[in-house]
Amino acid sequence: MASGFELDAELRLPLDESPVTVLFGPSGSGKTTLLRLLAGLDRPDDGAIRFRDGTWYDGGRGICLPPQQRRAVFLFQDCALFPHLTVAANVEYAARRETARRLMGVFGLAELADRFPRELSGGQQQRVAVARALAAEPALLLLDEPLSSLDAAARARIRQDLRRMLLSGGVPSIVVTHDRMEAVALGDWMAVMVGGRIRQAGPVQDVFRHPADAQVAESVGVENVLPAQIVSHHSGLLTVEVGTAQLQCVDSGETGPVVACIRAEDVALTRDSPQDSSVRNRLPGRVLSVIPEGPLARVEMDCGVPLVAVITAQSVDELQLKPGDDVCAVVKTTAVHLTAAPYFSRQRT
Amino acid sequence: MDWQAIWLSVRLAVSTTVILLAVGMPLAYWLAFSPHRWKFLVEAVVALPLVLPPTVLGFYVLLAIGPRSPVGALYGRLTGGMLPFSFQGLLVASVLYSLPFTVQPVAAAFAAVDRKLVEASWCLGVSRMATFRRVIVPLALPGIATGAILSFAHTMGEFGVVLMVGGNIAGVTRTVSISIYDQVQGLNYAAAAETSLFLVAVSFTVLALTYALQRRVWAIWPMS
Numbered sequence: 001m002a003s004g005f006e007l008d009a010e011l012r013l014p015l016d017e018s019p020v021t022v023l024f025g026p027s028g029s030g031k032t033t034l035l036r037l038l039a040g041l042d043r044p045d046d047g048a049i050r051f052r053d054g055t056w057y058d059g060g061r062g063i064c065l066p067p068q069q070r071r072a073v074f075l076f077q078d079c080a081l082f083p084h085l086t087v088a089a090n091v092e093y094a095a096r097r098e099t100a101r102r103l104m105g106v107f108g109l110a111e112l113a114d115r116f117p118r119e120l121s122g123g124q125q126q127r128v129a130v131a132r133a134l135a136a137e138p139a140l141l142l143l144d145e146p147l148s149s150l151d152a153a154a155r156a157r158i159r160q161d162l163r164r165m166l167l168s169g170g171v172p173s174i175v176v177t178h179d180r181m182e183a184v185a186l187g188d189w190m191a192v193m194v195g196g197r198i199r200q201a202g203p204v205q206d207v208f209r210h211p212a213d214a215q216v217a218e219s220v221g222v223e224n225v226l227p228a229q230i231v232s233h234h235s236g237l238l239t240v241e242v243g244t245a246q247l248q249c250v251d252s253g254e255t256g257p258v259v260a261c262i263r264a265e266d267v268a269l270t271r272d273s274p275q276d277s278s279v280r281n282r283l284p285g286r287v288l289s290v291i292p293e294g295p296l297a298r299v300e301m302d303c304g305v306p307l308v309a310v311i312t313a314q315s316v317d318e319l320q321l322k323p324g325d326d327v328c329a330v331v332k333t334t335a336v337h338l339t340a341a342p343y344f345s346r347q348r349t
Numbered sequence: 350m351d352w353q354a355i356w357l358s359v360r361l362a363v364s365t366t367v368i369l370l371a372v373g374m375p376l377a378y379w380l381a382f383s384p385h386r387w388k389f390l391v392e393a394v395v396a397l398p399l400v401l402p403p404t405v406l407g408f409y410v411l412l413a414i415g416p417r418s419p420v421g422a423l424y425g426r427l428t429g430g431m432l433p434f435s436f437q438g439l440l441v442a443s444v445l446y447s448l449p450f451t452v453q454p455v456a457a458a459f460a461a462v463d464r465k466l467v468e469a470s471w472c473l474g475v476s477r478m479a480t481f482r483r484v485i486v487p488l489a490l491p492g493i494a495t496g497a498i499l500s501f502a503h504t505m506g507e508f509g510v511v512l513m514v515g516g517n518i519a520g521v522t523r524t525v526s527i528s529i530y531d532q533v534q535g536l537n538y539a540a541a542a543e544t545s546l547f548l549v550a551v552s553f554t555v556l557a558l559t560y561a562l563q564r565r566v567w568a569i570w571p572m573s
Contacts, residue, residue, distance in 0.1 A: 039468075039472055040471075040472075041468050041471075041472070066471070067468070067471040067472045068471055068472075068474050068475065068476060070472075071474055072472065073472045073473055074468065074469065074472040076465045076468075076469060078465070080463070080465040080466055080468075080469040082466060082469075082470075082484060083466075083488070084487045084488055093470070093473060093475070093483075094470075094473035094474050094475050132473070133473070136473045136474055138474075142472075
């Protein structure tokens with residue numbers, strides 16, 4: 001590409017089984033670029049884009065359908081409503097009047113019909129943008145960070161709305177986001193993009209529970225990505241050494257240098273060492289900081305390795321946690337996920 | 350007052366503006382949106398009339414439309430007439446002379462239209478032509494109005510090019526400014542003063558209207 005940005009994505013999406021696909025990755029990973037290539041707004045250097053039975057782009061055969069013929073409607077971050085047209089005229093812009101009317105009813109836009117976009121709230125603009133897109137009877141919806149222009153409170157509320165709107169249209173959609181809550185709330189299927197490449201794709205929960213490598217783990221927001229050494233195997237369980245502590249986890253067939261991924265929510269804290277619980281992984285350590293996050297709190301510890309736990313604010317009160325305290329972090333065996341260490345993963349195959 | 354000259358100037362200015370809108374809008378669209386790397390050359394050519402003396406422009410137009418030039422010969426074969434020293438010849442020169450006055454404000458207005466709105470329209474399946482008509486033109490309307498009015502006013506006051514290409518034929522090529530010049534040459538100062546004042550009044554009114562109109566148009570469509 002002229003910008004010098006390299007994007008090399010190989011991806012097959014089962015759009016018919018999973019209505020909403022999330023394209024997930026950190027800023028600058030190429031998500032929006034990929035979306036623009038799909039829409040036909042930018043042109044790839046080479047490769048192929050196929051949708052259902054049709055070819056949208058084929059570098060070898062010189063095929064490149066213009067956006068008008070792809071019918072992949074692109075929803076921009078800030079909605080891109082036409083400022084000189086009313087809500088009704090926006091929705092009817094590329095639609096049959098009956099379709100537009102019906103969708104405005106479904107999305108509760110009837111009473112806003114004569115307003116101009118500048119008179120709407122962010123959430124209302126979002127509804128108009130989705131209605132306008134669906135009214136055009138598209139084959140595919142492409143949403144670029146659809147909730148990023150909203151404030152935090154509106155975002156949480158509209159997330160669920162948006163999922164419902166996307167499903168109501170019966171049109172498969174691809175949603176670009178770097179917000180993991182958005183990914184969980186909106187998506188059925190998820191593709192993770194890091195550095196211009198698709199690193200992992202699968203059902204959303206699978207990707208979160210079993211990140212394919214450390215970079216994926218980091219970008220999907222598993223807070224604890226700890227370098228580990230495999231110490232021993234027995235009866236389907238692996239023991240790994242993390243810093244000075246030992247952790248048990250389910251044997252996933254990994255060998256060599258690995259990283260242990262633990263989501264902060266899966267780390268519990270106690271004051272004393274529980275001897276007779278089913279929990280096998282105990283990491284004694286010291287509290288470094290306690291950061292309240294609404295009803296939750298994020299506790300950072302030094303357990304020989306840096307470890308982050310997210311627990312309820314109530315638990316923080318009950319345990320009277322403060323920096324400098326000795327605590328014991330406990331992690332269920334099944335919450336520890338081993339994946340290959342990033343720099344060695346290529347040599348292993 | 351030389352009503353014949355005033356009427357001729359108005360006809361010339363209106364015709365020039367209409368032709369310039371038809372020619373200038375596609376050119377402005379190309380200048381605003383084409384990624385072509387040699388675009389700056391075209392931009393320079395369009396802006397030439399701003400800096401060239403009217404005599405230079407008039408001289409080349411005269412050569413280009415003369416009966417021995419291909420254009421002039423073709424025109425002669427089609428119509429049996431000649432372009433120099435005719436209203437049509439004057440029109441050709443006026444269009445070229447006022448080109449930047451239309452193209453520059455219109456291209457600036459096109460370029461200021463949010464690119465995302467254009468792309469959103471394309472993705473909704475609306476053709477480039479229809480997108481131009483339904484999104485770009487309405488949003489660029491203040492710029493288009495400015496371009497049209499500037500061209501009109503500029504043509505009303507044109508002198509050097511008219512003199513070079515049209516000469517001074519009453520009812521055919523004698524525009525207001527030529528008429529004033531004529532009257533001054535004939536020491537007929539009273540008539541010159543009358544016509545001059547009239548031209549000042551018309552120009553002022555047209556410009557004042559433009560600015561007033563722009564204010565109101567902006568209030569209807571704030572480009573937020």
